[in-house]
Amino acid sequence: xxxxxxxxxxxxxxxxxxxxxxxxxxxxxxxxxxxxxxxxxxxxxxxxxxxxxxxxxxxxxxxxxxxxxxxxxxxxxxxxxxxxxxxxxxxxxxxxxxxxxxxxxxxxxxxxxxxxxxxxxxxxxxxxxxxxxxxxxxxxxxxxxxxxxxxxxxxxxxxxxxxxxxxxxxxxxxxxxxxxxxxxxxxxxxxxxxxxxxxxxxxxxxxxxxxxxxxxxxxxxxxxxxxxxxxxxxxxxxxxxxxxxxxxxxxxxxxxxxxxxxxxxx
Ligand SMILES: NC(=O)c1ccc[n+]([C@@H]2O[C@H](COP(=O)([O-])OP(=O)(O)OC[C@H]3O[C@@H](n4cnc5c(N)ncnc54)[C@H](OP(=O)(O)O)[C@@H]3O)[C@@H](O)[C@H]2O)c1
Numbered sequence: 001x002x003x004x005x006x007x008x009x010x011x012x013x014x015x016x017x018x019x020x021x022x023x024x025x026x027x028x029x030x031x032x033x034x035x036x037x038x039x040x041x042x043x044x045x046x047x048x049x050x051x052x053x054x055x056x057x058x059x060x061x062x063x064x065x066x067x068x069x070x071x072x073x074x075x076x077x078x079x080x081x082x083x084x085x086x087x088x089x090x091x092x093x094x095x096x097x098x099x100x101x102x103x104x105x106x107x108x109x110x111x112x113x114x115x116x117x118x119x120x121x122x123x124x125x126x127x128x129x130x131x132x133x134x135x136x137x138x139x140x141x142x143x144x145x146x147x148x149x150x151x152x153x154x155x156x157x158x159x160x161x162x163x164x165x166x167x168x169x170x171x172x173x174x175x176x177x178x179x180x181x182x183x184x185x186x187x188x189x190x191x192x193x194x195x196x197x198x199x200x201x202x203x204x205x206x207x208x209x210x211x212x213x214x215x216x217x218x219x220x221x222x223x224x225x226x227x228x229x230x231x232x233x234x235x236x237x238x239x240x241x242x243x244x245x246x247x248x249x250x251x252x253x254x255x256x257x258x259x260x261x262x263x264x265x266x
Pocket of ligand 1: 001002022023024025026027028055056057058060063064080081082083107108109110111215219
C-alpha cells in the first residue's frame with residue numbers, strides 16, 4: 001500500500017524517499033518499481049522532507065512515529081495505518097512533542113494501482129490536511145478531507161474494517177464450526193435455500209484473508225480497542241484477531257484455498 005501511494009505522488013512530480021534499512025528484498029523491489037528514491041538512513045530521508053507518510057503494519061506504527069520524533073522532524077507527519085483513534089492520538093502527541101504537525105489518515109480500498117479505488121481519509125489541522133490533500137490532487141488516490149480532529153480518520157477506517165474483515169472472520173469461523181460438527185452438507189443446503197450468496201463470500205473471505213491474516217490480527221486488536229474505548233463490546237474483534245492469528249502460517253500464500261484456511265482454524 002505504501003509503495004502504491006508513493007507511486008501516485010511520484011506520478012504527480014512529488015519526489016518520495018524511503019528508508020531501506022531493515023526492510024526485505026520484496027519491499028525494495030516494489031519501491032524501485034514505483035520510482036521511490038532510497039535514502040541512506042532515516043535522518044537523510046527526513047532532511048528536506050515536508051511530509052512524512054507512515055504506512056506499515058499497525059503494530060509498528062508507534063515505533064515508526066517515535067523514531068521520526070527522535071530524529072527531530074518538524075514537518076507534517078501523516079499516520080495512515082489501521083490503528084485505533086486512541087493510538088492515532090498518541091502517535092500525534094509523540095510527533096507533536098518533537099515539533100511536527102500531525103495529520104491522521106485512514107486508507108480504505110486496495111493499493112492505488114490499475115484503476116483501483118483507493119480512499120485516503122484525512123483529519124486534523126485544516127491547513128496541514130489541505131497540504132497533504134494537495135499532493136494527491138489529480139492522482140489515483142481519492143482524498144476525503146474530514147472536518148474533524150486527529151482520530152476521526154482512524155475511527156472511520158476502524159468502523160469500515162470492523163465490518164469487512166470482522167464479518168469475513170465470522171464467516172470463516174462458522175464454516176470451521178460446521179466442519180468440526182460434521183454438518184457442512186447441512187449448512188450448505190440451508191445456505192443454498194436461504195442465503196446462497198454466502199458460498200461465494202466464504203470463498204472470497206478465505207482466499208482474500210489467508211496471505212494477509214498475520215497483519216489482520218493486529219488490525220482486529222486495534223478495532224477491539226476502539227470498541228472498548230467507545231464502551232461497546234470488544235469481544236467480536238478480539239475473537240476475529242484470534243481467528244486471523246490461527247492463519248498466520250499462510251502468510252504471503254496466495255494459493256491458499258478455503259480448505260487450507262479451515263484446516264488451520266480447526
Ligand atoms: N493492503 C491494503 O489493501 C490496505 C488497505 C487499507 C489500509 N492498509 C494499511 O496499510 C498499512 C500497510 O499495509 P500493507 O498491506 O501495505 O502491508 P504489507 O504489504 O505487509 O507492507 C508493509 C510494509 O511495511 C514495512 N514494514 C514492516 N515493519 C516496518 C517497520 N517497523 N518500520 C517501517 N516499515 C515497516 C514492510 O517491510 P518488510 O516487509 O520489508 O519488512 C512492508 O514494506 C497497514 O496499516 C494497513 O492496515 C492496507
